[in-house]
Amino acid sequence: MKAFITKAAAAAIVVFARAVTAVRAIWPEEGLPTRPCVYFANHSSHGDFVLVWTVLPPRLRRQARPVAGAEYWLKSRLNRFIGRDVFNAVLIARERDQRTEDPVTQMAAAIDAGSSLILFPEGTRNQSEAPLLPFKSGIFHLAAARPHIDLVPVWINNLNRVMPKGEIVPIPLICTVTFGSALRLAPDEAKDAFLERMQTALLALSPKPAGSGE
Amino acid sequence: MSAASSDLLTLVAGIFGVLILASTIGYMLQQRLSPNGSNAAIENLNARIKAWWIMVILIGIAFVAGRIGVLVLFGFCSFAALREFVTLINTRRADHWALAAAFFIVVPLQYYLLWAEQYGIFSIFIPVYAFLLMPIISVLRGDTERFLIRIAEVQWALMICVFCASHVPALLTLNIPGYDGRNVLLIAFLVIVVQLSDVLQYVWGKLFGRTKIAPKLSPSKTVEGFVGGVISATLIGAALWWITPFTPVQAGLLAFIITLMGFFGGLVMSAIKRDRGIKDWGNLIEGHGGLIDRLDSVVFSAPIFFHIVRYWWSL
Numbered sequence: 001m002k003a004f005i006t007k008a009a010a011a012a013i014v015v016f017a018r019a020v021t022a023v024r025a026i027w028p029e030e031g032l033p034t035r036p037c038v039y040f041a042n043h044s045s046h047g048d049f050v051l052v053w054t055v056l057p058p059r060l061r062r063q064a065r066p067v068a069g070a071e072y073w074l075k076s077r078l079n080r081f082i083g084r085d086v087f088n089a090v091l092i093a094r095e096r097d098q099r100t101e102d103p104v105t106q107m108a109a110a111i112d113a114g115s116s117l118i119l120f121p122e123g124t125r126n127q128s129e130a131p132l133l134p135f136k137s138g139i140f141h142l143a144a145a146r147p148h149i150d151l152v153p154v155w156i157n158n159l160n161r162v163m164p165k166g167e168i169v170p171i172p173l174i175c176t177v178t179f180g181s182a183l184r185l186a187p188d189e190a191k192d193a194f195l196e197r198m199q200t201a202l203l204a205l206s207p208k209p210a211g212s213g214e
Numbered sequence: 215m216s217a218a219s220s221d222l223l224t225l226v227a228g229i230f231g232v233l234i235l236a237s238t239i240g241y242m243l244q245q246r247l248s249p250n251g252s253n254a255a256i257e258n259l260n261a262r263i264k265a266w267w268i269m270v271i272l273i274g275i276a277f278v279a280g281r282i283g284v285l286v287l288f289g290f291c292s293f294a295a296l297r298e299f300v301t302l303i304n305t306r307r308a309d310h311w312a313l314a315a316a317f318f319i320v321v322p323l324q325y326y327l328l329w330a331e332q333y334g335i336f337s338i339f340i341p342v343y344a345f346l347l348m349p350i351i352s353v354l355r356g357d358t359e360r361f362l363i364r365i366a367e368v369q370w371a372l373m374i375c376v377f378c379a380s381h382v383p384a385l386l387t388l389n390i391p392g393y394d395g396r397n398v399l400l401i402a403f404l405v406i407v408v409q410l411s412d413v414l415q416y417v418w419g420k421l422f423g424r425t426k427i428a429p430k431l432s433p434s435k436t437v438e439g440f441v442g443g444v445i446s447a448t449l450i451g452a453a454l455w456w457i458t459p460f461t462p463v464q465a466g467l468l469a470f471i472i473t474l475m476g477f478f479g480g481l482v483m484s485a486i487k488r489d490r491g492i493k494d495w496g497n498l499i500e501g502h503g504g505l506i507d508r509l510d511s512v513v514f515s516a517p518i519f520f521h522i523v524r525y526w527w528s529l
Contacts, residue, residue, distance in 0.1 A: 022297060024497050164307045169314045172297040174496055 006085045013086070017047070017054045021162060021175035025055035028181045032056075036063060036116045037150035037182060040139060042132055042202060043120035044160035046072075047170075051156055052118050053087065055177045065110055066118040067103075069094045090117065094124075104141045111146055118154075121198065127165060132203055135195045143185035143194065150182035151198065155205035178205040221457050222277065225402055229270055236263045261501025269499070269508075273405070277398055281329070281386055284401065288383045289325040291505060295375035295513075296321065298496040298504045302486075303367040308357035312348045316372055320344050324380050331387050340377040345369055374513055375506070381516040388520075388528040390459050399457040403465075404472060404519050407451040408511050411473040412480070415443030432484040440477060447473045459527055468522065472515035479514025483507075 017023060041052055049066035056064055070091040073083030083089045090110050092103035107117055119142075121135040143151060158175040180201055185194060240260045248256040276283035300313060320340065327336040349365040385400040419439025427437045451469020455462040483506060487493065496504025506513075 022294070022496065022498065158301065161305065164310060167307075167310050169310075169318070171300070171310065171313045172293070172317055174297060174301040 002085070006081075009082070009086045013050060013082075014054045017050050020170050020172045021051065021159065022172075023051055023055055023175045023177060026176060026178040028179055030181065032060060032152065032179060033150040033182050034060070035150070036111055036114055037152055038111075038117045038119055038139070038142065039064070039152045039154045039179075040119045040121050040198065040202065041154035041156050042126065042206075043122050043124070044126045044156070045163050045165075046125075047159055047163060048120065048156050049087070049089075049118045051159055051175060051177055052154055060116065063114060064116045064118055065090050067092060067107060067120070071095075071098075090115075103138060104145055107138075107142050108145045111149060121195075125165065126160075131206055132199055135199055137191060137195065139198060140185075140191045140194050147185050147187075149184070151184065152182050153180040153198070153202040153205055154178070155180075155202060155207075157207055176207070178207075180205050221396070221399060222402070225399070225406075225457060226274060229406070233263070233267055233270060236266070258501050265499045265501050277402075284383045284386060284398065285325050285329055288379060289321060291509060292321050292325070292376045292379045293317065294498060294505045295379060295509060296371055298498075298506050299371040299375050300368070301496075302490045302492065303371060304360055304363050305368075306357055306359060306364065308355035309352050309364055309368065311355075312351040312368060315351060316344070316348065316368060316376075320372060321376055324376050325383070328380060328383055328387060333384075333387060336380075336384065340372050344372055348372075378513045378517050379509065381520040382512060384516075384520055385523070388524055390523070390527050391529060393459040393527075396457075396459075400459075400523065403451070403454055403458050404516060405512060406454065407447055407469045408472055408476040408515050409508075410450055411443050411447035411476055412511055413443075414446045415439040415477070418442030418446070428481055428484075431481050431488065435480075444470070444473045444477065459523075468519065471522070472519050475515035475518050476511030479511045482514070483510035 039052060041048060049068065053061055053064060053066065066087055066089045068083060068089040068091060070093045073079050073089055073091055083091065090106055092106055093099040093101075107119075110117060119139060121139040122133040123136040123138070124133070126133050139151070143149065155178045156175065157178070158173050161171070162173050162175065163170045183198065183201055189197075240256070240263045243256050244253075244260060247253050251257055272287065276287035279286075296317060300316075305313060324336065324339060327339060348368055352365055352368075353361070382401055382404065385404070386397045388397060388400070390397070415435070416439065418441075419434065419436045422438040422442065423436030425437040426433060427435045427440050448466050448470040451473075452462045452466030454469075455465035458465050460468060483495075487495065494503025495506035498505045499508055502508050
């Protein structure tokens with residue numbers, strides 16, 4: 001029964017996301033990796049992982065788990081239901097002193113169990129004018145712990161206009177989700193160089209912003 | 215069977231005949247020139263024909279469902295077109311409530327007013343009430359950055375995608391003596407003539423196009439395509455007089471006016487696309503681009519067609 005309810009809720013969320021955003025995925029020429037991988041995306045809205053999850057082909061979608069902040073997704077019953085039951089999120093504690101588990105260990109364990117991860121390396125929603133916040137180091141430590149994992153950059157466009165922070169009614173606007181070619185940690189690559197390379201790869205997918213025409 | 219539904223059946227049979235012919239030609243061209251899908255123009259042609267089948271079937275279902283079906287179909291078109299349009303305009307967070315109102319209040323209300331046959335308020339709701347109230351909602355947040363541009367673009371989006379588009383189903387509300395229960399055929403006349411004009415301009419242009427008509431706006435449009443398309447669509451419009459309350463000459467004249475409006479509407483919407491640096495409005499219709507790419511000519515011709523018919527034929 002519970003499995004049925006979570007499946008129905010997931011289907012309803014996908015239909016709703018598509019009705020509002022008419023979301024379109026743009027794939028890399030060689031397609032997506034079929035083995036478990038890490039999708040890392042820009043983060044500007046609570047709906048970000050929903051959109052990535054919505055456009056993934058069903059087979060890849062089933063193995064994808066978003067990595068999300070435990071404080072937010074355990075806050076209320078509804079949040080818990082959506083975050084934990086529907087999307088099966090890997091919930092990590094953002095504040096260091098509240099951690100009982102190491103986030104990198106949690107993520108590596110999910111990958112070892114055959115899941116893909118949807119990760120937002122900026123660590124928090126980007127409310128600034130800059131297109132991207134500097135990445136946190138978690139993605140580097142994860143790549144170092146599992147050096148053979150494919151890292152797929154994903155640029156989510158326009159969702160921050162659909163539902164800016166603090167608004168409750170979404171505005172229907174067309175969103176695109178652009179997937180880039182898979183990357184890996186190079187042998188002996190230093191942390192800063194790696195993070196820099198990942199940020200550049202992600203930014204390269206961002207289109208010239210629509211609606212900012214002069 | 216009433217005269218209206220037998221005329222509609224004849225029309226549907228004719229349209230299906232044209233589509234079957236188009237699909238056959240598309241298939242033969244593909245076999246001869248693009249057997250492994252390498253010829254982009256032919257692949258696009260076939261994608262367009264396939265999309266036409268779907269559009270014709272959707273409109274057919276709406277016609278069968280009657281007034282409510284037509285209103286729901288065009289209400290959905292307005293919603294999707296507005297979504298494409300607003301994606302491209304200058305908006306800021308301060309416009310959030312105004313935009314939410316545009317999508318969730320203005321669109322449904324405009325079509326509800328048609329359902330309730332409140333012509334008076336229908337015809338001024340967006341040009342007067344939305345025009346004045348939307349900037350008020352936006353100004354309450356106190357953000358003056360690019361304010362005039364923002365409110366003007368939202369109003370333009372509403373006029374094109376909702377106000378003008380809603381004049382297609384508004385044809386159902388006209389009361390034309392001797393034409394009772396047949397108004398849905400007026401919609402068919404408008405949509406068939408305008409869309410065929412687009413298709414014929416494309417075909418004439420592909421076959422005989424030499425001279426570009428507006429190279430800066432729309433590099434694919436040619437003088438030969440324009441002249442050939444407008445003349446042939448006008449003749450087809452005249453030949454369709456039997457589904458309208460017009461004489462053949464009147465039908466041809468009206469067809470001429472709406473094909474011209476459709477052509478220039480296409481140019482205007484092209485100019486907006488160039489301004490915003492995009493090729494298509496969206497990706498809703500395979501092979502055609504966005505919904506606005508398909509609807510631009512209808513949107514520009516519908517209000518003029520509506521008012522001409524209302525002024526000279528309706529009570």
